[in-house]
Amino acid sequence: xxxxxxxxxxxxxxxxxxxxxxxxxxxxxxxxxxxxxxxxxxxxxxxxxxxxxxxxxxxxxxxxxxxxxxxxxxxxxxxxxxxxxxxxxxxxxxxxxxxxxxxxxxxxxxxxxxxxxxxxxxxxxxxxxxxxxxxxxxxxxxxxxxxxxxxxxxxxxxxxxxxxxxxxxxxxxxxxxxxxxxxxxxxxxxxxxxxxxxxxxxxxxxxxxxxxxxxxxxxxxxxxxxxxxxxxxxxxxxxxxxxxxxxxxxxxxxxxxxxxxxxxxxxxxxxxxxxxxxxxxxxxxxxxxxxxxxxxxxxxxxxxxxxxxxxxxxxxxxxxxxxxxxxxxx
Numbered sequence: 001x002x003x004x005x006x007x008x009x010x011x012x013x014x015x016x017x018x019x020x021x022x023x024x025x026x027x028x029x030x031x032x033x034x035x036x037x038x039x040x041x042x043x044x045x046x047x048x049x050x051x052x053x054x055x056x057x058x059x060x061x062x063x064x065x066x067x068x069x070x071x072x073x074x075x076x077x078x079x080x081x082x083x084x085x086x087x088x089x090x091x092x093x094x095x096x097x098x099x100x101x102x103x104x105x106x107x108x109x110x111x112x113x114x115x116x117x118x119x120x121x122x123x124x125x126x127x128x129x130x131x132x133x134x135x136x137x138x139x140x141x142x143x144x145x146x147x148x149x150x151x152x153x154x155x156x157x158x159x160x161x162x163x164x165x166x167x168x169x170x171x172x173x174x175x176x177x178x179x180x181x182x183x184x185x186x187x188x189x190x191x192x193x194x195x196x197x198x199x200x201x202x203x204x205x206x207x208x209x210x211x212x213x214x215x216x217x218x219x220x221x222x223x224x225x226x227x228x229x230x231x232x233x234x235x236x237x238x239x240x241x242x243x244x245x246x247x248x249x250x251x252x253x254x255x256x257x258x259x260x261x262x263x264x265x266x267x268x269x270x271x272x273x274x275x276x277x278x279x280x281x282x283x284x285x286x287x288x289x290x291x292x293x294x295x296x297x298x299x300x301x302x303x304x305x306x307x308x309x310x311x312x313x314x315x316x317x318x319x320x321x322x323x324x325x326x327x328x329x330x
Contacts, residue, residue, distance in 0.1 A: 001050045004060055007033060007042040011106055013153065014172045019062040020048055030067035030075075032109070039109045041067055041075050078107040085137065089116050092132055100124050103146065104154045113140040119151050149174050152198040159196060159204075166203055177201040181209045184216060186240070215240050218271050225250075225277040228269055232277070234262060243271045 005025055006015035018033050025031065029044045067075075082105045090102050100120040107114055114137055118124075126143050133141045146154070153167040167174070182194045182205055196202040220226050224235045226247060233247035247267050254260035 002053055002056055002060060003048055004051055004056060005048050005063070006045040007031060007063075008045050009040060009042045011104075011154070013167070013170065015045055016042070017056060017060060019060045021062050023063060023066060025063075025066070030072065032064045032067055032071055034061055034064055037108055038112060039064070041071060041109050074109065074111075078109065078111065082107055085114060085116075088136065089133065092129055092136075096126075096129050096132075098124055098126060098129060100126070100145075101151075103151050111139070113142060115142045115144060117144050117146050117150075117154060119146060119148060148198040149200060152196065157197050159202070160193075161204075165197060171203060174203065175206050177203060177205050181205040184209065184212045212240060215243070219243070220245060220274065220276050226274040227277060228267065228274050230267060233267070234260075236266060245269050245271065245274050247274065 003020060004017040005020045007018055008015055016033075016035075018031075023031075025044050025048060027044055027046050030041060031044060032039055032041055065071075085105050085107075086102065089105065093100060093102060099122075100118045103117045103119060105114065105116050114133075116133075124145070130141050130143060149167065152165060156168040157165050159165055163169075177200070179189070179194075179201065182189060182201070185205070185208065187194055187205075194202055194205065219238055219240065220235045222235050222238060226233055226235060226245070228247055228249070230249055233249045235245055236248050237246040238244070239246075245268070247269060248265070249263040249267070250260055251263050252258070252261035
């Protein structure tokens with residue numbers, strides 16, 4: 001068995017595991033560790049754990065030491081120097097006329113390298129900028145391009161729920177999120193309501209998606225035709241958590257001359273009491289299986305408006321809801 005402890009660095013929410021050796025460490029302690037970028041200072045998360053070598057392998061690096069007062073002073077000075085470096089880099093970017101947005105900067109703990117993080121819509125040739133910055137700061141310079149989700153994580157903020165952004169507070173990895181998840185949860189498809197500070201679909205759409213998918217198994221969609229104990233009907237509402245389907249009976253079938261006529265009364269049935277027929281009586285878009293209903297690769301990379309447009313085109317959703325304050329979870 002191996003003894004490991006989780007360490008978090010300022011620029012990431014991920015936990016990195018190190019061998020504590022003979023050190024007595026508690027959650028919140030600052031430590032100095034050796035990484036691929038050199039010496040770094042990080043914060044211990046949780047206590048010491050015992051894990052199998054099969055899970056972590058044998059090449060777990062050992063923590064160098066607990067952070068001393070001198071180490072903390074070095075870290076404080078690096079943060080001060082970072083604050084001074086950001087305006088300089090912004091000025092240089094404007095001087096070279098580069099189409100890029102500076103997000104953050106970071107000095108490595110040993111002060112051997114200065115890293116700048118930026119976003120850009122396309123590839124940027126910043127070779128001359130790097131040379132200029134290296135001459136100004138007299139150290140190694142690295143420019144690292146990040147995505148808009150990483151930008152939100154670095155800058156932080158508050159979501160529409162009023163809480164700190166998940167990606168800033170605790171979320172370690174970004175998982176793919178698709179517009180279909182919002183549809184499954186009966187949320188309004190207004191881009192302003194389902195997009196986060198980064199302009200992409202909110203990460204929290206993923207959290208309850210598996211539960212909704214499980215509860216919706218066998219349930220028809222709104223607008224779908226079903227067979228009921230009272231005959232053929234059309235679904236007008238579905239309560240996912242209760243497993244209840246609300247149906248209006250078809251009193252007169254649609255013809256070329258006349259539209260279909262539905263009953264005024266709405267009947268409630270449990271999931272097992274109805275049999276699905278599809279949107280138009282069988283095999284329509286509302287059927288239980290659809291070869292086009294899968295999640296497209298790369299769905300989490302486009303803007304929310306593009307997500308909705310693609311979903312409309314591929315029949316993943318029926319209609320775009322511009323504004324529906326009453327829309328929400330069933």
